[in-house]
Amino acid sequence: MATSLRRQGDEPAWRWLTSAPAFALMLALGVLPLLNLLAMSFANVAWSNGAATWSFVGLANFRAVAVDPLFRAGIVNTTIFAILAVAGQMALGFVLALLSSRVRHGRIVYRTVFILPILLPGIVIGAIWKLIYNYDFGLITQLLAAFGLEPIDWLGQPTMALVSVILVDIWHWTPFCFLLLLAGIESLPQDVYEAAEVDGVSWWQELVHITLPMMWPTIAVTAAFRLVLAFKVFDEVYLLTGGGPGTATEVVSFTIYQRFFTEDRVGLGSAMSVAVILVVGALLALALAARRRAAPA
């Protein structure tokens, strides 16, 4: 039995064949940009007479990253932003997935509606919400006025501006979590629930002792992926606040865009990207380690 298993499932030829397309794409298109980025992070690239001159500068770019005031503000804001936004999206996404997996009627309608926000292109989200948040004419101001309430200054105060940006991100990206968590719930084996029903388990016990434990892997992967995407947030914030007031909503992808593209300092921008990859990598590793430690207990 064991030999036939090895022959069928672990056959080296099929092992290679099944992974070949993924390997090929990542090797052909993925390696060069990353190596290029790494090389640039230790260099300065200058253009004259239509040609580029690379000069090796050692760790100078990384030292410049460490003291860059925009980058430091960006790292702090982005970490706060990513954690709060992803937490909100996961919580809301889970509740909506759980509830909409239970309803008998209108399932498809609910699902389609809940996915709508990610269908809108990221580049218009910022422009749209700037109109919605508008202090004088915005949709929210008008809804508040209909109830006789004062308008809220969404984008003018530092803390409020960051909150506003997080709310937009939650609105925009909860569908991502909803979709994946719903697929996870639907993949759970039904017999466990049937058994639980026979045992007369309450819905709360069912959630805590059956659904959540079985959903952990899906929750972890979804949250990790959202976290990485949240660290790259750009479009939504760019047109909404431009990083202001002051540096209250400066996010790292702005600073990278500013240094790498606008100022054309590709060395500094690359070093920032490498630094962000290290920070996010560390965050993910920490989360993983925490889960490992929690698992035996």
Add this chain to the structure above:
Amino acid sequence: MSVRRAAIGTHATLIVAALVILVPTVWVIGAGFRTQISLISGAIAFKPNLASFSQVLWSRGSDFVLNFRNSFVVAILSTAICLAAGTLGAWSMHRMGWPRWVPHLFLGWTMVFQMLPPVALAGAWFTMARGAGLDDTLAGLVLAHATLNLPMALWLMGNFVRDVPRELVEAACIDGASTPMLLRRIVLPLLAPGLAATGVLLFVFSWNEFAVALNLTSKHTATIPVGIAKYAQGFEVQYTQMAASSALSIIPAVLLLLIGQRYIVKGLTAGAVK
């Protein structure tokens, strides 16, 4: 009694959530039917007109119909390639007995790749595509999008792949199923919900991707986000055209969801019965 009350509570919660999502969305779509002055001066009531839609679709300066076609080709093909490569790759990484360092290294590397900033990626890819003669072709963009979204496909499908019960696979192997047969008959049906969710996300990510599409295309190969960006990031924001083009751009995905889900739900029920 309490069951009915619970059902009412569930629907009430879902409806509130749906409203929070629908009000801004409908407002955006509505903006496509307004004049700019009516929109920006915040009038609630307005007389709908089709000027922005006809401008987006038919005016001389607009390539929207062409953009639409390009986006369709790129999103469908890149999603197909990415989903296939991602699902096979995920199965291989998690279930085909690689030495443990291989999946760790490869999946870790894809996560690092996922974190690369778009500005760095787009510039490097332009240089590569130009060298290979693939700049300004849809093929170049299809490959780029397939690669761009591959980490997501590998990770998300990896999660679903790990849930496939080992006993089923073993049983199939005892019955003498070859690897392709095992994948097609046993694994794929079990992956249906995951494939559907991941496929939708891949499609939407490709459909809305801007930075790479901008760099790898020009007039004849540009996709919808590149077209919309002209309204959203120009000298002045042209709100009504932006809204009209966004409204048009979400139609395919909405149709895909409405039609696709009926199919998926049917597939699910079949799976559950089995």
Add this chain to the structure above:
Amino acid sequence: MSPAGEGTTRRTILSRTILTGTAAASFMASTRLGWAASKVEPVSMIINQSPWLDSIRKLVDLYEKETGNRIDVDVEPFAGSLEKQRNSVRSKQGTDDLLIMNSGWFAEMYFGGFVEPIHDIDPGFKLDPELYTLGDTIYFDARNKTMTPRGKLMALPFAPIIPMLYYRGDLYKQAGLKAPDTFAELEANARRFHKPPGMYGIVQRGARGPHTVAFDFYPYLYGFGGSIFKDQPAGDYAVTLNSEAGRVALDYYIRLAREAGHPKTSTFDQAEVLQNFVSGRAAHVLTVIAAWSQMDDADKSAIVDKAEFAPPPHAPGLPTAPGLGHFVAGVAKNVPDGRKRAAVEFLRWFQTRDTQVALAKAGGMPVHAAAYRDPIAEERRFRWMKPLAAALPKAVNIYQFPEANEVIVILELGLNRAIASETGSVAALNTMAGQIYEVMAKYNYKTARLAPLT
């Protein structure tokens, strides 16, 4: 002349001689050659989306009809245009022949050696003397790294974008006022009409952006006699931002915002500024002239026929000083010679008086002084032309060096903080000046700094 350019010219002359020699009748041959040279290769022009793009399209149509030559127009989003121009000029062989470059990036293109000087392509090219040279930004002196007529002709002016004062003519008429000339008059008039929240005296930009609050602040800074650098055309980059004039200008800008402006100024970008003006809630705005076309468009404006235009105000005894945000058209270096010559053909046609009048009629903004003397400048819908013509010769080029974006990001943050009252104006100016000094010193420009303001 660059070595490459010399080679090109010699090759051209050589090939012409050979062709002429082989022809039987040399006169016939040269005429035919002359005719052949006017049927030129197609040119690809890269340009960004803008309110005046339509006028350029109409002009290109006219050119194609008149000459039979072809221009392919590639339209990109604003930032995307720079991204794609960089891609093209940095490739072995470029995809874009004619580059429409904004003031945000033509210095980078000149300094990087990506633009072919026009006389290296066609030594016989004659620049029309009545073109606005827009702070002499069409020239580049590679040796001294400055933009002065001593340098080579790199590009032609393409769109003369500067900020102008937009004011409500109807309100002015009722009050019996004339267009404000000095900052004191602007302030008095803004206060007079300031009745929030229905009407703000003036609405200004204050948000941080790519080039947002800083761009709006330049006419004030330079109009009060201040500056960022001492003397750029002479290569003197001593930082003068935190001078007494700089303080007066910033205090004035902030005072307008607080006492005659919008309470949310620190979050406002151009969209909000225009939104307030076209919806009839602002008596004045100072914004780019490119927005003129929405003013009388009933779909975009509730103040049709009510907007009037004037050069930005200034301090008594000083000239108006709008900061340039214009576009120039230059030819890429890394494209085939035939395409370069074809691009120059288009530029030669573009700079003529007739073309420029046609451009104005198509709704564009001419770069030729004679077009502003044409009878159409008297028409009501073109009432912005005369004030613009008065302001253009005084327009200031704020930056002549490619690292300017590092200075702009400092100004955006510092000015936004001062307007949001996160810092005082003196502290903001001193901090910004110090940071700008560091940038200039880092790139080895001749620089210095003033004693901090107190």
